[in-house]
Amino acid sequence: MERTLTNFIRALRSSDVRVSTGEALDATRAVALIGYQDRSLLKDSLGCVLAKSETEKQVHDRLFDLYFAHSDSQRGGSESSSETESTDGEAPASPEDLIALMESGDDTAISLAMERAAEAAGIDNIRFSTQVAYFAQQMVKQMGGDGLQERLLEALQGRGEENETRAQELIDMRRDLTMRARDRAERAFDVFGAGETDQFRNDFAAEKRLSALDQYDMERMKILIAKVAKRLAVKHSRRRRKRNRGQLDVRRTMRANAGLDGVPFNVIWRQKKRDRPKIVAICDVSGSVARYVRFLLLLLYSLADVVPDLHAFAFSNRLRAVDDILDNNEFEAAMTKIIRDLGMGSTDYGQAWSDLKVDHESIIDRRTTIIVLGDGRSNYGDPRNDLFQQFAQRAKQVIWLNPEARPLWGTGDSAIPRYLPYCTQMSHVATLKDLERAVDEVLSAYG
Amino acid sequence: MAKDIPTGYEPLSSIEAVTEGLASVGYISTREISTAVFLAHGLRKPILIEGPAGVGKTDLAQSLAGWLEAPILRLQCYEGLDEGKALYEWKYGKQLLYTQILKEKLNELIGAADNLSQSLGKLASFEDLFFSEQFLESRPLLTAMQQPSGSVLLIDEIDKSDEEFEAFLLEVLSDYQVTVPEIGTIRAQVPPLVILTSNNVRELGDALKRRCLHLHIGFPDAARERRIVQARVPDVSDVLLKQLVSFVQGVRDTDIKKRPSISETVDWARTLLLMHASALDEAFVRSTLNVLLKHESDIAAVSKEIPRLVREAAGPDRSGRTASGYPELG
Numbered sequence: 135m136e137r138t139l140t141n142f143i144r145a146l147r148s149s150d151v152r153v154s155t156g157e158a159l160d161a162t163r164a165v166a167l168i169g170y171q172d173r174s175l176l177k178d179s180l181g182c183v184l185a186k187s188e189t190e191k192q193v194h195d196r197l198f199d200l201y202f203a204h205s206d207s208q209r210g211g212s213e214s215s216s217e218t219e220s221t222d223g224e225a226p227a228s229p230e231d232l233i234a235l236m237e238s239g240d241d242t243a244i245s246l247a248m249e250r251a252a253e254a255a256g257i258d259n260i261r262f263s264t265q266v267a268y269f270a271q272q273m274v275k276q277m278g279g280d281g282l283q284e285r286l287l288e289a290l291q292g293r294g295e296e297n298e299t300r301a302q303e304l305i306d307m308r309r310d311l312t313m314r315a316r317d318r319a320e321r322a323f324d325v326f327g328a329g330e331t332d333q334f335r336n337d338f339a340a341e342k343r344l345s346a347l348d349q350y351d352m353e354r355m356k357i358l359i360a361k362v363a364k365r366l367a368v369k370h371s372r373r374r375r376k377r378n379r380g381q382l383d384v385r386r387t388m389r390a391n392a393g394l395d396g397v398p399f400n401v402i403w404r405q406k407k408r409d410r411p412k413i414v415a416i417c418d419v420s421g422s423v424a425r426y427v428r429f430l431l432l433l434l435y436s437l438a439d440v441v442p443d444l445h446a447f448a449f450s451n452r453l454r455a456v457d458d459i460l461d462n463n464e465f466e467a468a469m470t471k472i473i474r475d476l477g478m479g480s481t482d483y484g485q486a487w488s489d490l491k492v493d494h495e496s497i498i499d500r501r502t503t504i505i506v507l508g509d510g511r512s513n514y515g516d517p518r519n520d521l522f523q524q525f526a527q528r529a530k531q532v533i534w535l536n537p538e539a540r541p542l543w544g545t546g547d548s549a550i551p552r553y554l555p556y557c558t559q560m561s562h563v564a565t566l567k568d569l570e571r572a573v574d575e576v577l578s579a580y581g
Numbered sequence: 582m583a584k585d586i587p588t589g590y591e592p593l594s595s596i597e598a599v600t601e602g603l604a605s606v607g608y609i610s611t612r613e614i615s616t617a618v619f620l621a622h623g624l625r626k627p628i629l630i631e632g633p634a635g636v637g638k639t640d641l642a643q644s645l646a647g648w649l650e651a652p653i654l655r656l657q658c659y660e661g662l663d664e665g666k667a668l669y670e671w672k673y674g675k676q677l678l679y680t681q682i683l684k685e686k687l688n689e690l691i692g693a694a695d696n697l698s699q700s701l702g703k704l705a706s707f708e709d710l711f712f713s714e715q716f717l718e719s720r721p722l723l724t725a726m727q728q729p730s731g732s733v734l735l736i737d738e739i740d741k742s743d744e745e746f747e748a749f750l751l752e753v754l755s756d757y758q759v760t761v762p763e764i765g766t767i768r769a770q771v772p773p774l775v776i777l778t779s780n781n782v783r784e785l786g787d788a789l790k791r792r793c794l795h796l797h798i799g800f801p802d803a804a805r806e807r808r809i810v811q812a813r814v815p816d817v818s819d820v821l822l823k824q825l826v827s828f829v830q831g832v833r834d835t836d837i838k839k840r841p842s843i844s845e846t847v848d849w850a851r852t853l854l855l856m857h858a859s860a861l862d863e864a865f866v867r868s869t870l871n872v873l874l875k876h877e878s879d880i881a882a883v884s885k886e887i888p889r890l891v892r893e894a895a896g897p898d899r900s901g902r903t904a905s906g907y908p909e910l911g
Binding site: 174393 | 620674794
């Protein structure tokens with residue numbers, strides 16, 4: 135019974151629900167308190183002890199149904215028969231027993247035997263979908279599949295109508311058995327393996343070049359970006375004030391202790407209020423850079439809780455504020471619209487800076503972080519780095535995210551070296567991980 | 582974790598007993614809520630309740646206290662809440678006053694000493710006197726630990742407190758003890774039943790979550806909401822009750838900023854009762870909508886839908902859904 139629970143917890147962990155040892159102990163105590171009899175009660179209780187957020191609860195409920203669906207039949211057997219027959223589980227059963235069992239058509243008995251075989255094959259160790267066939271085969275073997283095969287060969291070699299029908303029966307039987315075994319193995323994969331495979335794919339996607347992602351990965355990226363945003367939000371939303379020990383706030387201390395005859399019992403320290411992050415994102419939406427813009431904006435917009443003050447601009451030659459488009463449309467539709475409206479002209483950074491100067495200069499102040507996403511390829515136009523310098527002087531910091539690798543900076547029409555001196559930091563951003571680190575650094579500057 | 586903490590309570594007999602007990606003090610529970618309470622009681626673990634405002638998170642704690650006949654201690658969290666406000670404080674004023682009054686007495690006593698080290702020794706013994714329980718101002722957390730027959734400790738809106746305070750709570754919540762450096766560790770004889778509530782203003786730390794059972798209370802379904810309103814506003818007629826609850830349920834389905842919660846439904850029921858409404862009609866709804874909705878834009882949005890919602894609330898299609906989906910009220 136303990137093992138049923140620990141296996142369930144292992145399944146939860148592989149699906150990204152973080153269960154600590156303490157919580158596992160609590161679960162054991164909870165089960166001791168309420169028992170296994172009432173299934174829905176057990177589900178509520180374990181959900182209460184093991185899952186600590188709404189999303190975790192959903193994962194828990196789904197896994198609970200999957201997991202205890204098969205463990206039902208398993209336990210039904212373990213109480214009555216498997217204790218005595220457990221030694222049989224080790225060695226393959228005799229083919230006669232298996233044939234008799236399959237011929238009986240008793241579903242409960244068959245799934246019971248199947249469970250024992252699954253356990254003997256160590257099915258809980260399944261990790262990848264490619265292992266399903268292997269485990270199914272192992273299970274069939276455990277149940278005496280080899281013997282069945284022999285009988286089948288004998289029947290095929292024999293002559294006469296009787297042998298032929300017998301062979302056909304055995305073939306059907308083998309197929310049925312294999313199907314059941316596959317079913318069982320697939321269910322085990324859903325419980326134990328799917329989460330980990332998913333994790334593996336996520337790690338892979340996070341380190342893949344953003345421009346190389348195909349449509350298939352987009353859904354996954356959305357989920358990943360939501361996760362990244364949550365991680366950053368947790369990290370940066372917690373500290374609002376920084377305690378500045380060592381600097382006495384004399385005025386407030388005197389006031390607080392006026393009632394105590396001016397004897398400073400309650401000492402009050404100066405506190406420095408943190409600035410709320412204020413971000414101005416300026417995105418080059420021409421050609422190859424546009425793909426990166428999508429991810430940057432999605433990430434920034436997912437951070438709405440931490441960055442309430444966010445302004446987004448897009449340009450290829452003329453610069454425009456795109457906040458209204460992003461606010462009023464579904465994200466994907468908004469991006470398509472932005473790229474269609476703005477992404478067609480030939481890139482001109484100089485023009486973009488002068489547009490920003492004329493129309494929007496006032497939104498940049500000493501609390502603003504300017505994030506520029508672009509490759510700085512301005513078709514040999516005037517880069518207007520004088521304007522860029524002015525913005526940099528007004529702003530708290532300027533972070534330039536460049537999809538091009540460092541060796542390419544300054545080659546051809548790239549004006550990057552002209553901007554580089556004014557940037558607080560310029561970094562090469564190729565993957566989601568890079569993006570996360572860059573945004574993390576931006577937010578850390580407000581610590 | 583598995584340390585044996587004396588519960589001091591009779592164990593609760595079953596989940597049903599919890600539901601009935603809570604019902605006896607007017608709190609209509611669900612199976613999830615009762616299960617969480619039952620486990621919290623049996624395992625001596627705090628419950629962390631999350632959910633939208635006004636769905637009865639705080640009320641659960643108060644009802645529990647009422648049912649278990651235990652004193653309730655409430656700690657309202659806010660930004661800047663510190664140990665001094667939550668746990669204990671020295672009564673500085675009293676200490677100061679006492680030293681002033683006893684000044685001369687002290688002079689006499691110390692004056693009688695032969696040498697410096699002797700007088701210092703004497704002084705040191707008084708020092709301890711001033712940092713004794715007599716001068717200790719206990720705040721909710723300490724008070725809860727000191728209750729001889731257990732208590733219900735409600736830590737309200739924990740998400741509003743600072744990270745430091747959350748960390749400080751960990752000792753209290755896992756071991757049911759607090760440490761006062763001058764006195765020592767005070768351990769609860771009977772650990773309080775702790776209930777924490779959160780509106781998700783910020784994400785709580787993993788360490789805190791790990792020490793708690795997690796319970797999410799959402800908006801109630803129609804049947805439960807009817808029972809709650811009936812428990813709180815018993816005078817409301819059956820017809821009105823049914824209509825107003827299905828109206829509120831309909832409002833929650835529309836796209837608005839702040840969806841009305843149970844407390845607003847109850848307020849609205851009281852308002853309608855005050856206006857002697859026997860059944861829902863458009864005029865009544867229009868004039869009292871501000872009780873239910875708290876944003877100008879929400880009121881504007883719902884105003885347009887009033888005829889449809891009233892029709893649905895009165896019509897058979899809503900009750901049809903009730904008959905199929907939820908048990909009918911007996």
